[in-house]
Amino acid sequence: MNAQTLRRYLTPPLIALLLAIALFFAGGLINPDFINVTQAINIVRLAAFLGIISAGQTLVIISGGEGIDLSVGAVVTLAAILTFRITGGDNNLIGVGLLASLSAGFIVGLLNGIGIALLHIPPLVMTLGMTGVVSGTILVVTQGEMLGATPALMSTYIAKPLIFGIPGVILIWVALGVVMWLLMERTTYGKHLFAIGVNRTAARLSGVRVERAVIITYTLAGLLAALGGFMLLGFAQTVLLNLGDPYRFPSIAAVVVGGTMLTGGKGSYWGTMSGALVLTLIDSLLRAMGLAEAYQLIVFGGLLVLLIAVYGRELNLRQ
């Protein structure tokens, strides 16, 4: 195999996946207990939450126009708190909780989309502002008191081993992967998404209703973040006012590490899935090294900046 064919097959998503596998075995060098099936499943389970939360971010970044969604963290928190409150631990109300979470995510995403597409507010400003609005709303509604409980069935179906020792969230993540692939590669919306990411003038002159596609994209991002928040509750079992905050920056990093161009128009969800695995492994390795929590955060944050900078630089070189 010569260098040219190698480059053709060695796409960024595949590089990320290989990196994830390498990191897993590197973990074994630090701590031999790191390499076993239970640990592997646990890491994929953790990556699944980040992966689901990053799904909407993938769409937003591909849509271009400096697309970014900083409100994912707040939406995750909102969805978890809503489910926690509404169900109050009652298994029969799980459906209602899910519906309420998704509706909230839908509304937040729709507002983001309208602000960005119709009022021409830059995505960074709009979604950062929306983060404040959502966080404030959570405070007003809860008054800071975390009343409620997590239904037992959510934990059973999401976090605990379901089939052959594989937790439900992993199965849901894989299913979401298929749905996202179909959405991006096999639907008119998907084709229009990539088109507006590359060149909005050319897209419009080819009949793409650009504003509509942008609004749909941010709405889907809100929905998917809310789904992630709902799932996360099944794992965390309890809620915090900043439950979703640690996902904001990694959700962007996972997309970028997966080979999606920050300028839009090119990328894939399976890349993001690989990126989520890489970031989760880095996080787990830092834990396995026995670093103090504060130092873990510092190193992880620094690595995220480094990764995004490296990918961004590569982008500049290509242009």
Place this chain on the structure above:
Amino acid sequence: MTLQLSVRSIVKRYGGVVALRDGNLDIQSGEVISLIGANGSGKSTLSKIITGVVAPNGGQLLLNGHPVHFSNPQAARGRGITAVYQELSLVPDMTVAENIWLAHEPLHLNFRVNRKAMRKNTEDLIALFGGTISERLQPDTLVTALPPDERQIVEILKALSIDPQLLILDEATASLDSSQVNRLFSLIKQWQAAGKAIIFITHRMDEIFRIADKATVLRNGQSVGTVDIASTSEREIVNMMIESAATPDDIKIPVVSEDAPVRLAVQNLGGGRVEDVSFTLRDGELLGLGGLHGQGQEDLLLALFGAIPYTGSVKVSGKEVHYRHPRDAMNDDIAFVPGDRGREGLLLVRSIIENFQLPSWHKYGALHNRDAAQRDARAMADDLQLVYAGMETPVNSLSGGNAQKVVLGKWLLRQPKLLLLDDPTKGVDVGTKGEFYALLKRLTEAGTAILFYSSDDDELLGLCNRVLVLQDGRVRDTLTGERLTHSELVAASMGATNNHEVA
């Protein structure tokens, strides 16, 4: 000293791109040979191989019957071979004399530069163009202070300074005015009489007939033949340059009959740079839009496609419409090929199929039938004789003509009834142009109404039976029948009120 150069089966590849696959040329002292071909046919590559600027991958150069190999331009200059190139090679912050004698300055016996001789020699060279140049052009003038035409002349003098036996002039007349060109041509005649050999590369047909003894034609990197100028015609040369001989004149689109249904009726349209434009367009008609660049032609097409806001009345097939988005116009079977391929027409980093199908994806179901989409795109690519490696390759890997075929093809896949074209042959090679003309004819025969803006007057006059000439956003004149001439078109473009006076 006489010179006889033969170029035999030269091959030159740049990476995977073949610039020359079979370059051949023969020239001897006292001959002027014109090397001609379309853009990208390999003319410049061939001249750079002769002068040692690039090394060939195969083939032979024979100088006076002996194989030679020039590893650099100095080696070729040593044998009396040099060239004047399109892209200028002068050092802006050096004087005219320093530039001309760079690296072969006249020296004293102690190897110091003989400034006096350099100045004198430079003055002699400049005198060759005396009377056609300004007073500014002196040996001590900095090159940066000279206008493009005089820089080009310095470039020519620089080549002359080595007293070449074979001189290649690559588009050397492009930036010269007519008196300078005339002077250059009389100098060429003198050099020819003095036994120099000259290879003359140009895009201007009239220059070939004025100066050359023979013309060697290149097509797609291949020498297709050499003809004696005395016994050939412009038409024959053009036919050699293009694969299938098609000039606009061959494909005059027939006049559409008066009872053909009206596809488009425009009344008092305004918007962008357009003011108060009215006209009708019938099915099967090719209506030309002419005039100088930027007189509202593009905005007129954009308005009709719903891409910019407009006022006035637009009727499509008798139905009053007011489009607010290109999709509205597309729903009425209207298509628009924009003027700026890269910025408005294509998703450059995306694949060929995605560009072909962008306006049409919804036809393939909620979950696209990819096989059907592939099949349709392939059929269109074959129809347009698109040269491509695969449907999944990015469109920015295509040449200009092929990229334009993708832009056109993506609209033809929708089988439009009204086609709006904004200068579709700009930056397209001559062979592809011929294919476009034939395609336009097929489309009109099938009843498609076409509104066609072109910056190439020959195209408008050759293809259309009616041309609207725009100036300052208004229709200044409508040319039909006997008034479809260059002079009428130019007169109307310039806003002359009575065309007959100007013509």
